[in-house]
Amino acid sequence: MAEIVIKDLRKDFGDFTAVQASSFKIEDGEFFMLLGPSGCGKTTTLRMIAGLELPTSGEIWIDGEEVSQKPASARDIAFVFQMFALYPHMNVRKNISYPLVSQGMPRARVREKVAEVARILGIEDILDRPVGGLSGGDRQRVALGRAIVRDPKAFMMDEPLGALDAEFREHMAEELRALHDRMGATTVYVTHDQLEAMQMGDKIVVMNHGVIEQFGTPQDIYDKPATLFVADFIGSPAMNFLKFTGQVEAGAVEVAMHRHRFMIPEMREAFDGDMVFGVRPEHVRLSDAGDFRGEIVASEYLGTTQIVTLKTPGGRLKARIPSDQVARTGETVALGFDPATVTLFDSQSGRALRSDLNEGVLGHG
Template sequence: PSGCGKTTTLRMIAGLELTTSGEIRLDQEEVTFLPASQRDIAFVFQLFALYPHMNVRKNLAFPLKCIGTPSAEVKQRVEEAARLLRIDHLLNRSVSGLSGGDRQRVALGRAIIRRPKAFLMDEPLGALDAEFRNLMCQELKGLHDRIEATTVYVTHDQLEAMAMADRIAVMNHGMIEQLGTPSEIYNKPATIYVADFIGSPPMNLLTLPNALEPGKTEINLPDDGCGTLRCPNSAQGIQAGNLVLGVRPEYLLPEQEGPLPGKISAVEYLGTTQILTIQTPYGQVLSRVLSTYSFGKGQSVRLNFVSQRASLFDKSDGKALSTEVTYG
């Protein structure tokens, strides 16, 4: 989210901010105190950073000319980058007359043409409208796969991160809450913060009245039929009111014999799916179901959850417990 330290971290990697502790390594080489100009990193910004008085060709060539690259090589690399980004037909156009998407392609080309060890991208799609953003998201993913260069990409858009990343670092107040693949982040959140932040809509988080006694590994869920949660042996135990059950909306489903009663307070139609807002004795929850099913506001339902997809957290430190759910 905003203010968590994403851009500051990126600037430290680039050498634009001094680190207060730790070290930064690039290609197995420590670069913590190396000047930015010597780190061989390309930085792509949200606001393009192009020269409006130059055409596309001159903008692409500028980084190479600054380091004295021979003219023949400059021409070759400009044309290669333009073909890669599908802007070869725009080389003689002024950048001031380009669309937002094409300007961002030129900005990417200025970074690619240097052939750096790594790319840093600070919300490069933030200034584009939704249609261009989705298109550029796909193009950036394909570009990364083709050039196979390490890329650190900053975004506050979780859907963008989930769609593009090989690994995601979820940050909060300057700390990494969880580092993992999109699947790990979504299905096995390490903290309550990650569970609540990742996912649209977010994970349902229900505080259980139970306590986990020291040395015990089983927690009986409040309603008959909900089953038993099995978790690791806790030497200290967990106090009542600190146990939080997490279930994604698509795994909390209305069923005739479900153990959890509720009443629908809102229905949000999303095309192929619909989001049901349901009031239960343990608080409000969201359920994502196919739009082929008919539900209405005020309708009473009973809910069940997919046991293998449930998470359990300790509210005192916000961390997840490894759980296995069995029905009793």
């Protein structure tokens, strides 16, 4: 397998810039997610790594070789698409073996390789069936098999589970991650589904409008969002945002917001102006004591927890609390926040203000 290094990658389509100044490294054997909304540049980035699109500028290194201007055929990359891209006139066995037959591999070796891949994917019983009558999950396994059988340096996967229904998609995500762990393959995976990215990825790049907003582990991206976009895009419900105007000094451990003072992580930079106080719903405490209060306007029961919506002086806020905690609509309660879970953002630029919590996180600019 292979390490992949991206340096200052850019792609222009006429006057439109799809990807700009992208740099990151994918470690050998890593399951790497390119995450973002439609049109953010994630698929274009994947296609450039695979050689299906050539970059306008920048460098792509695969297994120590600079391949930016080389065609896909010279990169030893396997691609898995959302729509499977199988050959409908061939059965499962022939679909999987096609890349090897095209390379002129001896028939006995082809049979061995196909049998090995079928065993890994659990599709030995359908090898002689036509692909047209298969379920979506089995067709996806066949598409994966055709990619795996080549033993490529890396796998490129463009929303491979997007055509499956929600329940089976979750099951296939677990299977795909387990398959990756068994093979130790370098995998680059495009998705718009933040739950899928958090569930499967070792590292995540979050993109928006062709720009990398943040790069890190799922936990770092969730706990230490580098921008307002990341904080809003990751998490369900998303992070709460309370807007205010104020001033913080370098070294400050509290902030004044809406005539109240709140503890925050120690700030590494001073700031004066419009800010956003960010805290995730599970880090909001409801109690009887305290002077920052909110009115409960709705409650959503989710089994072990409930999502409570409150109206506060800074705007609406959601709290995730135990389902057995009493939360009556119309009641006014005090609100508290663990300072270690708070992130302050510059309202204008959207970037997180540096603190003990987020110091060193990529994407802060």
